[in-house]
Amino acid sequence: MSIKLAIAPIAWTNDDLPELGKENTFEQCISEMALAGFTGTEIGNKYPKDPEVLKSYLAPRGLSVASAWFSALLTTKPYEETKEAFIKHRDFLHAMGAKVIVVSEQGHSIQGQMDTPVFKEKPIFSEEDWKLLTTGLEKLGEVAAEKDMKIVYHHHMGTGVQTTAEIDRLMKETDPNKVSLLFDTGHLVFSGENPIEVYRAHKDRIFHIHFKDIREAKMAEVKENESSFLTGVKEGVFTVPGDGMIDFAPIWEEIEKDHYSGWIVVEAEQDPAKANPFIYAQNARNYIRDITKL
Numbered sequence: 391m392s393i394k395l396a397i398a399p400i401a402w403t404n405d406d407l408p409e410l411g412k413e414n415t416f417e418q419c420i421s422e423m424a425l426a427g428f429t430g431t432e433i434g435n436k437y438p439k440d441p442e443v444l445k446s447y448l449a450p451r452g453l454s455v456a457s458a459w460f461s462a463l464l465t466t467k468p469y470e471e472t473k474e475a476f477i478k479h480r481d482f483l484h485a486m487g488a489k490v491i492v493v494s495e496q497g498h499s500i501q502g503q504m505d506t507p508v509f510k511e512k513p514i515f516s517e518e519d520w521k522l523l524t525t526g527l528e529k530l531g532e533v534a535a536e537k538d539m540k541i542v543y544h545h546h547m548g549t550g551v552q553t554t555a556e557i558d559r560l561m562k563e564t565d566p567n568k569v570s571l572l573f574d575t576g577h578l579v580f581s582g583e584n585p586i587e588v589y590r591a592h593k594d595r596i597f598h599i600h601f602k603d604i605r606e607a608k609m610a611e612v613k614e615n616e617s618s619f620l621t622g623v624k625e626g627v628f629t630v631p632g633d634g635m636i637d638f639a640p641i642w643e644e645i646e647k648d649h650y651s652g653w654i655v656v657e658a659e660q661d662p663a664k665a666n667p668f669i670y671a672q673n674a675r676n677y678i679r680d681i682t683k684l
């Protein structure tokens with residue numbers, strides 16, 4: 391598989407904040423994804439849970455499933471609990487033809503807390519947390535490999551794996567054959583990281599990419615006002631590539647040079663009432679065409 395372009399449904403209806411875009415229907419979302427020129431989608435909470443039903447909606451629109459988010463609780467719950475939920479998630483994605491499973495550790499996470507300042511209260515994993523996380527992820531990687539799939543770890547604002555140092559530690563302390571990495575440009579810049587430095591350091595482990603941009607003024611406001619992650623989302627800290635502060639051209643150069651093969655997913659959770667998801671999807675598709683010729 392070379393590079394294919396997908397888009398995340400979170401721009402139409404937000405899984406973390408369901409009131410954002412609750413009026414947008416599943417069929418409107420996937421039709422507009424296709425109309426905007428994407429051939430892939432990640433899974434949203436309005437998507438049918440039955441693989442055959444979901445395929446009957448996606449196939450006429452030329453859409454495939456790139457992946458879906460899975461919240462692991464390896465640092466706060468027994469491994470068996472996460473494993474049971476993970477197997478269900480894996481089997482659904484396998485039935486949909488996905489090759490990678492997006493995993494993010496949500497133990498101690500503050501990303502879902504409306505009133506917790508995302509920078510000031512960022513969780514720091516203990517040594518015990520790191521042991522539980524790295525061993526648990528390697529076991530999930532083995533479970534994914536039973537279906538010839540990989541787990542791609544989503545570093546994320548407001549969690550114990552957010553910064554370059556934490557990403558470096560996770561990669562160092564896990565087996566490359568069992569744990570791969572998702573590269574999300576928006577979360578790196580929001581956290582103050584250098585995306586190109588992270589890409590270069592872990593390019594051999596990156597098997598899934600989220601192209602997400604940042605509105606610099608909104609990012610500054612989140613810091614100044616000690617806002618939560620979700621407040622930042624509502625205020626528009628995230629936007630589509632080409633609409634924010636990130637120059638994707640040098641990032642694309644690294645990806646192309648590295649002969650990356652897999653999905654690049656446009657993702658920008660923001661208020662659909664302020665940022666029409668279809669128009670923003672179209673703008674993103676045009677920007678990506680301009681810088682990548684894809």
Ligand SMILES: O=C1[C@@H](O)[C@H](O)[C@@H](O)[C@H](O)[C@H]1O
Nearest residue numbers: 400405406459574600657659
């Ligand atoms: O980047 C993302 C987050 O911002 C968001 O919180 C998650 O729901 C998405 O699945 C993830 O890809």
Ligand SMILES: [Co+2]
Nearest residue numbers: 544574600657
């Ligand atoms: Co993401």
